Amino acid sequence: MNFEIITVAPLYFILVCILAAALFTWLLYNRAAFENKKEKYAMGILRFLGLFFVFVLLLSPFVKLKVHHEIKPELLVFTDVSNSLDSVEIRNNEKRVEAIQEALGNKLNIKNFYFAGDIQNHTDSVLDKDATQLSAVFDYTNDYFEGGNTAGIVILSDGIYNRGMNPLYKSLNKKNPVYFLGSGDTTMHPDIWISQVNANSTVFLGNEFTINANLRSSGLKGKNAAVNLLENGKVIQSKNITIGDDIYFANLEFNLRPNTPGTQRYTIQINAVAGEHNLFNNSKNIFVKITDTRRKICICYHAPHPDIGALYRSLEEFGQYEIVRIPAANLPNHLDADVYVLHGFSANAQEQKWIDQLISSKKPIWNILTAQSESAFCNYTEAGIDLRFQSGNLTDAQAVADKNFSDFLLDDEFVQSLKNWPPLKVPFGKYDLPRLFKTVFIQKIGAVESSFPLMGYTSVNGIRQSWLFGEGLWRWRMSDMQIHGQADIFDAWVAKNIQYLSTDAIREKFRVFAEATQFSQEENAIIFGEYLEEGMTFSNQPDAEIKITGPNGYNRNSPFARSGNRYRLELGKLPEGDYQFSAKLALKNPIQYQGKFVVLPTHLELENTRADFDLMRKIAARNKGKFFPASQYEKLIAELKSTNHKSMISEEVKAMEFIRLKWVFALILILFSAEWFLRKRAGSY
Numbered sequence: 001m002n003f004e005i006i007t008v009a010p011l012y013f014i015l016v017c018i019l020a021a022a023l024f025t026w027l028l029y030n031r032a033a034f035e036n037k038k039e040k041y042a043m044g045i046l047r048f049l050g051l052f053f054v055f056v057l058l059l060s061p062f063v064k065l066k067v068h069h070e071i072k073p074e075l076l077v078f079t080d081v082s083n084s085l086d087s088v089e090i091r092n093n094e095k096r097v098e099a100i101q102e103a104l105g106n107k108l109n110i111k112n113f114y115f116a117g118d119i120q121n122h123t124d125s126v127l128d129k130d131a132t133q134l135s136a137v138f139d140y141t142n143d144y145f146e147g148g149n150t151a152g153i154v155i156l157s158d159g160i161y162n163r164g165m166n167p168l169y170k171s172l173n174k175k176n177p178v179y180f181l182g183s184g185d186t187t188m189h190p191d192i193w194i195s196q197v198n199a200n201s202t203v204f205l206g207n208e209f210t211i212n213a214n215l216r217s218s219g220l221k222g223k224n225a226a227v228n229l230l231e232n233g234k235v236i237q238s239k240n241i242t243i244g245d246d247i248y249f250a251n252l253e254f255n256l257r258p259n260t261p262g263t264q265r266y267t268i269q270i271n272a273v274a275g276e277h278n279l280f281n282n283s284k285n286i287f288v289k290i291t292d293t294r295r296k297i298c299i300c301y302h303a304p305h306p307d308i309g310a311l312y313r314s315l316e317e318f319g320q321y322e323i324v325r326i327p328a329a330n331l332p333n334h335l336d337a338d339v340y341v342l343h344g345f346s347a348n349a350q351e352q353k354w355i356d357q358l359i360s361s362k363k364p365i366w367n368i369l370t371a372q373s374e375s376a377f378c379n380y381t382e383a384g385i386d387l388r389f390q391s392g393n394l395t396d397a398q399a400v401a402d403k404n405f406s407d408f409l410l411d412d413e414f415v416q417s418l419k420n421w422p423p424l425k426v427p428f429g430k431y432d433l434p435r436l437f438k439t440v441f442i443q444k445i446g447a448v449e450s451s452f453p454l455m456g457y458t459s460v461n462g463i464r465q466s467w468l469f470g471e472g473l474w475r476w477r478m479s480d481m482q483i484h485g486q487a488d489i490f491d492a493w494v495a496k497n498i499q500y501l502s503t504d505a506i507r508e509k510f511r512v513f514a515e516a517t518q519f520s521q522e523e524n525a526i527i528f529g530e531y532l533e534e535g536m537t538f539s540n541q542p543d544a545e546i547k548i549t550g551p552n553g554y555n556r557n558s559p560f561a562r563s564g565n566r567y568r569l570e571l572g573k574l575p576e577g578d579y580q581f582s583a584k585l586a587l588k589n590p591i592q593y594q595g596k597f598v599v600l601p602t603h604l605e606l607e608n609t610r611a612d613f614d615l616m617r618k619i620a621a622r623n624k625g626k627f628f629p630a631s632q633y634e635k636l637i638a639e640l641k642s643t644n645h646k647s648m649i650s651e652e653v654k655a656m657e658f659i660r661l662k663w664v665f666a667l668i669l670i671l672f673s674a675e676w677f678l679r680k681r682a683g684s685y
Contacts, residue, residue, distance in 0.1 A: 158184030184611030389429025551577030
């Protein structure tokens, strides 16, 4: 620690204070007669010092202190307390955390957290233990400890996750080692379970579609199993299989033709097999929207590009769309599609003339700029967008969701996925946008979030246009498939974009929807409402109310709350069962909307109880850490002790006025009191 004294007045005023104190002292003691000369000099010195400090205070001095603190590296310890671990193992892990704290507390600043469905401080109770989101450990570390001096991360877990992304594909922004202490039972018990159920999320009424179910089993060779397909709780098809090996896999296909529009719940259910260990993983649900409204999407492209295939495959997953792909050299004269996707259009006369036809025909357009695009192309769309760039001059830009966009909801899972998907190739130049341009994504170039849009919406003659200022969507879809095994997140975003563009054609002015088609009993059910005014803008000025009915006589009538420019209603946690709702918008001619959702029992933590040590080993190796069985926690402590962790030194600067320091007044009082005592003893008073 060091300090510095600073005055408001120039420093030479200190000399004036010295001279003034000396002068007044000399005037007092020059002619005073004292028998003891030493006492006279002592009294003079005391008077001089007291006066000097009083005069110095008149200069308004303050002291600046510099204090240096040693900051020990932080060790982040995350303990899994989800229901897949029994209470005994959780208590044992807490004791291991205490041992780590005791052994390394002098060397490291240890911060403890619990996690299950989310992250909690070590002193808080975890409310949601019915799911495990292992990837949340990485998100939490990136959000709160990216800039700190972190020695590493220790995770005590069984490696089972059933919510969020695959943690193997999550990474830390700041490279720190990740260590695992593996707990739980790794024994493979006899069991049969449904690992995955797939089907198109939307199917056209009357069209045949397929539900695929992947079944796995272990230790049940030679046993027979009956597999049923249920529609809204009623068995409509059955299949029988014979398990052919100790480790067995089967793919079953159920073909059906829907005859009722609306959202239908289909359940794949395996009847109990003698000797199997776990019955909670014998069924899975999937929801399919049956629609009688088909939309035609025309994807027009200037040149072949992998983006075209990615968009086609995404929309192909939804049975409500008829998709055609047309090169720019063969642009159709008959404009019969509902939405047009223009990929990489340049500024030639043929394309310009055709775009004029689209706009005059009031067709929604999704414009995607590529290396072939020219800046003049933007002027032909009448969108008021002025981009100045050199064709082919591209840069990498990561997509970041704009928090101010509110025309439709971006799923949290999609927003998180954007952070991990590759950047797009965007034109490098100047962006001049119309005042009413609604930005959805902004460009993050390197580590800096720019003010440039990456994607947004505008309207021409009351018809929406979507603008994506970059190419490389195919990389997004591939990344989604690599991380999740399927591209549902990307496909849903593409479909949502198309749906938003075609809203005017659908003429669905008021719609109400649950945040999810299905909720678990531990989730808060939330319902949203949207009202689209004639000007194609969302509004929540009219009052809206909703009636909800459910199992065991559940009945609720509630007005919607207003949230932004939407309606919102939180229902809290609901009992298991099927729920129906009917919403009404209070207009001169009221609009009604009906829908449904389901609340399912929470079995996530019971569907898979076998600890995954292999996953934890892979994550540790990928992050330059190590894996240890929980019983070998002392080896982890030895590993952390042997690692050279450097402390940081921080400097804290404090400034305080002298007049606020109590000890200064005490010193002045002591000086004058001592002088008074000596003068009193000498008989001067």
